[in-house]
Amino acid sequence: xxxxxxxxxxxxxxxxxxxxxxxxxxxxxxxxxxxxxxxxxxxxxxxxxxxxxxxxxxxxxxxxxxxxxxxxxxxxxxxxxxxxxxxxxxxxxxxxxxxxxxxxxxxxxxxxxx
Amino acid sequence: xxxxxxxxxxxxxxxxxxxxxxxxxxxxxxxxxxxxxxxxxxxxxxxxxxxxxxxxxxxxxxxxxxxxxxxxxxxxxxxxxxxxxxxxxxxxxxxxxxxxxxxxxxxxxxxxxx
Numbered sequence: 541x542x543x544x545x546x547x548x549x550x551x552x553x554x555x556x557x558x559x560x561x562x563x564x565x566x567x568x569x570x571x572x573x574x575x576x577x578x579x580x581x582x583x584x585x586x587x588x589x590x591x592x593x594x595x596x597x598x599x600x601x602x603x604x605x606x607x608x609x610x611x612x613x614x615x616x617x618x619x620x621x622x623x624x625x626x627x628x629x630x631x632x633x634x635x636x637x638x639x640x641x642x643x644x645x646x647x648x649x650x651x652x653x654x
Numbered sequence: 655x656x657x658x659x660x661x662x663x664x665x666x667x668x669x670x671x672x673x674x675x676x677x678x679x680x681x682x683x684x685x686x687x688x689x690x691x692x693x694x695x696x697x698x699x700x701x702x703x704x705x706x707x708x709x710x711x712x713x714x715x716x717x718x719x720x721x722x723x724x725x726x727x728x729x730x731x732x733x734x735x736x737x738x739x740x741x742x743x744x745x746x747x748x749x750x751x752x753x754x755x756x757x758x759x760x761x762x763x764x765x766x767x768x
Binding site for chain 2: 572574576578581582583584585586589591627629633641642643644646647649
């Protein structure tokens with residue numbers, strides 16, 4: 541079945557450091573890929589998405605590129621801020637047949653120190 | 655205006671009780687979901703409804719029963735609560751089942767079983 545593997549956390553960085561959170565997937569066909577962010581005590585918010593190969597999703601300085609050849613969707617940000625501290629989830633959905641499920645990775649906790 | 659709202663935010667109750675969690679979305683979406691997030695932040699889909707019709711029913715004990723009185727509401731009723739039901743339950747919605755539609759999440763209901 542479909543699955544998402546993202547790097548284990550926690551990740552701790554200093555402010556203005558470069559961030560990469562790796563995400564790879566296994567899916568039948570061509571899924572849509574998402575990054576969601578969960579701030580403490582809140583629900584998940586969509587951060588960015590990509591629906592086809594080579595698409596780049598971007599938002600709030602975060603970017604991720606849909607790489608079909610490596611089945612990856614790594615999240616990057618050039619300069620993190622304390623306010624970026626949250627749990628980040630990579631996810632996919634494959635609307636094939638009756639499968640409309642959003643499948644999540646296990647989440648990566650990011651802590652950014654001043 | 656809150657897009658996806660869940661009540662209550664916190665629910666503390668005894669083992670064996672029956673409880674309900676309500677969810678409403680004012681986005682005009684056709685599709686709604688329930689997810690369970692465990693203590694390690696792992697998210698798993700439980701149910702999905704499209705236009706009040708059940709389309710996803712994962713391997714969930716039949717003590718859990720969703721009800722969708724209309725497109726804007728998806729409630730979750732849980733009978734005979736067990737210790738293992740302690741988790742955060744998230745409601746979400748999406749425009750429809752079209753490819754690549756993102757899901758919008760509520761802030762969650764933290765259920766604690768004593």
